[in-house]
Amino acid sequence: MTERxxxxxxxxGGSVLANDLADRLEPELDAGDVEVTLINDGPxxxxxxxxxxxxFGQREPADxxxxxxxxxxxxxxxxxxxxxxxxxxxxxxxxxxxxxxMEYDHLVLATGSTLEPEQIPGLVEGGHDYYSESGATALxxxxxEFTEGEIVLSVIGTPHMCPAxxxxxxxxxDDWFRERGxxxxxxxxxxxxxxxxxxxxxxAEWARPIMExxxxxxxxxxxxxxxxxDAETITSMEGTELDYDLLVSIPPxxxxxxxxxxxxxxxxxxxxxxxxxxxxxxxxxxxxxxxxTADTGVPNAGSVAHYxxxxxGQRLASEIRGRPATAxxxxxxxxxxxxxxxxxxxxxxxxxxxxxxxxPSEKLHWSKLAYNESYWLTARGLL
Amino acid sequence: xxxIEPDNTVDARGAACPGPLMDLIGAIRGAESGDVVRLLSxxxxxxxxxxxxxxxxxxxxxxxxxxxxxxxxYVEKA
Numbered sequence: 001m002t003e004r005x006x007x008x009x010x011x012x013g014g015s016v017l018a019n020d021l022a023d024r025l026e027p028e029l030d031a032g033d034v035e036v037t038l039i040n041d042g043p044x045x046x047x048x049x050x051x052x053x054x055x056f057g058q059r060e061p062a063d064x065x066x067x068x069x070x071x072x073x074x075x076x077x078x079x080x081x082x083x084x085x086x087x088x089x090x091x092x093x094x095x096x097x098x099x100x101x102m103e104y105d106h107l108v109l110a111t112g113s114t115l116e117p118e119q120i121p122g123l124v125e126g127g128h129d130y131y132s133e134s135g136a137t138a139l140x141x142x143x144x145e146f147t148e149g150e151i152v153l154s155v156i157g158t159p160h161m162c163p164a165x166x167x168x169x170x171x172x173x174d175d176w177f178r179e180r181g182x183x184x185x186x187x188x189x190x191x192x193x194x195x196x197x198x199x200x201x202x203x204a205e206w207a208r209p210i211m212e213x214x215x216x217x218x219x220x221x222x223x224x225x226x227x228x229x230d231a232e233t234i235t236s237m238e239g240t241e242l243d244y245d246l247l248v249s250i251p252p253x254x255x256x257x258x259x260x261x262x263x264x265x266x267x268x269x270x271x272x273x274x275x276x277x278x279x280x281x282x283x284x285x286x287x288x289x290x291x292x293t294a295d296t297g298v299p300n301a302g303s304v305a306h307y308x309x310x311x312x313g314q315r316l317a318s319e320i321r322g323r324p325a326t327a328x329x330x331x332x333x334x335x336x337x338x339x340x341x342x343x344x345x346x347x348x349x350x351x352x353x354x355x356x357x358x359x360p361s362e363k364l365h366w367s368k369l370a371y372n373e374s375y376w377l378t379a380r381g382l383l
Numbered sequence: 384x385x386x387i388e389p390d391n392t393v394d395a396r397g398a399a400c401p402g403p404l405m406d407l408i409g410a411i412r413g414a415e416s417g418d419v420v421r422l423l424s425x426x427x428x429x430x431x432x433x434x435x436x437x438x439x440x441x442x443x444x445x446x447x448x449x450x451x452x453x454x455x456x457y458v459e460k461a
Contacts, residue, residue, distance in 0.1 A: 158405050193408060194401045195435055201400075221439040223408050237412065238440045297399045 003034050003320055006093065006102060008083050009110035010040030010068050012047075012379065013291030013305030017108060019381030020313035022073035025320060029075045034320055037102070038072055039093075041082040045071050046133075047375055049302065052165055052338070054136035055143045056176055061133040071379050086262040088284040106316055109259065109270055109279075109289040110309075113161050113300060117251035120156060126229030127154075127249040130169065131161060142246055143173075148185035149245030154234060155192050156224045157252030161292065163199055163299045164347075166190065166250055167207050168338040174214045175340035188215075189242060191222035191234075203337075203347065206357040210339065224249070253300075255293060269295040274351070275328040277312055286319075288312050296331070298351075303334040306378055336368035344368050385446045387457045389421035390414065396453050400428035404436055407458060411442060414460045419445065425453035433458070 005021060007014045018038040028034040050064030069078055082096040086107070093102045115131055117123045128142060129135035151173060155166045170190045177183040190197065190211065196204035197211065197218055211218055223237040227247065235241045255268015264281050265271040270289035271280045274296040279287040289295075290312055291305030298304050307329065314327035331351030338344045344365035347355035358364060377383035393410045395403035403424035410420045422433065430447075433456045437444040441461045448455040 158401070194404055195432060195439075199401050221436055223412070223440075225412075237408070297397075297402060 002032060003028075003105045004103065005034065005036045005106045005108070005316060005320075006104040007036070007038045007108045007110060008086075008093070009112055009291075009293070010038055010042075010045055010072075010078075011110060011112045011291065011305065012302045013112075013293075013309050014038055014040070014108070014110035015045050015068065015071055015379045016306050016309035016381055017110065017290070017313055018072050018076045019379070020309055021316065022075040023381060024313055024317045026075070028320060035077065036075070037077040037079055038068070039079045039081055039083060039102075040068055041080070043067055043069070043080050045379060047302075047372075047379070048131075048161065049372060049375075051130045051133065051136040052168060052172075054133075055130050055139040056172065056341075057140060057144055061137060064133075066376065066379075071376070073381075083258060086258055086264070088262060088264070088281070088287060091286070105286060106319065107287045108312060108316075109264070109287065109293050110291050110305070111256045111259065111268075111293050113253045113255065113292045114268075115251045116157070116254045117249070119252045120224050120227060120249075122227030122229050123156070123224070123249060123251065126227040126232070126234075127247045127251070129249055129251055130165075131250060139248060146186070146246055147182055150187040150189065150243055151246045151248065152189045152191065152234060152242055152244040153248045153250075154222065154224050155190075155250045157250060158193055158199060159292075159300050160250045160253045161300045162335075163301070164203070164335050164337045166192075167198065167203075169248065170216050171210070171214070171339045172341055174216055175342075179341060183215075187217065189217040189219060189244075191219040191224070191236070191242070193221070193223045195220050200349075200355060202349075202354045203357060206345075253292075259293070264289075265295055269293060271295055274298075274331070276315065276325070277308055277329055288315070296329070298331050299333050299335070301333060301335060302375075303332075307332045336364060336371065338365065338368065340365075385448050385455075385457065387419060387421075387445055389457060390418040392421040392423065394423045395429075396423050396425045398424070398426065400426045401432065402426070403429045404432045407433060407456070408436070411440075411458065411460050416460055419457055419459045422456040422458065423453055424456065429454065429456065 053059035198204040290308040315325035318325040349355040
């Protein structure tokens with residue numbers, strides 16, 4: 001009897017896991033005892049960290065795109081289709097296009113985050129972002145021509161992908177205008193929903209003095225309620241109104257609807273055991289979630305998805321081989337944080353140990369760029 | 384036990400800071416003026432950040448109920 005492992009989502013978590021399993025379960029795959037299928041709703045794998053550099057004219061969206069069939073091991077079946085329903089009782093997936101349903105023995109959900117700017121009236125018309133290819137290229141058009149005025153970076157949705165990226169953006173903007181002699185003509189304001197500048201208190205404590213030193217205005221307890229694209233203002237639930245000439249937002253995020261419809265968790269995030277990454281819904285057996293999709297409380301970051309994929313890969317291999325699954329996720333998160341156009345910091349933390357940001361240096365900046373290039377080895381399961 | 388009847392309850396137990404506050408803000412965002420949202424949180428940080436935010440946003444923190452392993456915050460949307 002062939003055991004069928006199905007992974008939904010070909011982002012970092014899903015692709016690393018597919019390649020991990022191809023390697024780990026090679027004998028079983030060769031013998032036909034196991035099948036691994038990766039389902040994605042498009043033919044490409046997208047590496048989103050590239051988008052941070054697009055508005056500054058330093059990278060192209062195409063730099064973050066590669067065909068999945070070039071990245072994923074040939075032992076993995078790749079299906080380009082959009083799942084429309086997860087039935088955990090009959091262990092079956094249905095598809096949008098009406099293609100044949102697919103049965104599974106083990107399911108891994110890695111469907112990731114989607115942007116929901118329409119939640120905030122006026123944001124679609126008035127705001128820009130660098131959290132999508134189209135957003136990053138549209139923002140590039142504005143930013144490259146921007147020479148004076150007020151730039152507001154507003155973090156609206158949390159949790160959001162890459163929690164450090166809003167800090168990185170304002171640090172880079174500050175440095176970029178400074179290097180070009182335009183900083184005195186540009187006001188930069190950063191807004192954040194809670195009483196500090198980042199969700200993690202250790203990172204917030206580190207970042208705040210740097211923002212003060214660099215004359216980056218800060219508005220905390222700012223939860224955007226609406227944007228008026230004509231008047232160029234953004235207003236918060238707390239009653240603060242800010243003028244802008246260029247509004248860059250981190251839009252509200254959501255998961256995919258089919259997770260809530262399957263009773264696996266609210267808002268598109270799967271309730272999981274934060275160590276085993278198994279879905280907690282009683283009816284859902286043999287279901288894992290990883291990356292943004294798994295509601296573990298750790299950042300929605302590529303490094304998290306990468307490490308979690310290794311844990312799920314080990315657990316699945318143990319289960320397939322009839323051994324106890326002992327691998328667990330310890331909350332490990334790793335992140336480079338750009339602090340300018342040629343300097344960066346670095347943090348590493350887990351469930352037990354808080355982050356302690358490294359002193360910014362040029363070396364760390366180049367380490368970040370070097371990792372962005374070598375990411376494709378990670379996606380292939382090699383690094 | 385408080386006798387306040389919430390219109391909506393957000394169970395953020397198990398979520399680390401600032402998850403509970405963000406869940407509360409999300410619920411208040413979707414609420415009508417006068418609605419009461421009850422937030423259940425076992426995060427220590429909620430004891431300071433929920434009152435701070437309620438005051439900042441002009442919403443009223445009606446009560447904080449201390450239960451065995453968590454707290455219940457009752458917030459009325461202005």
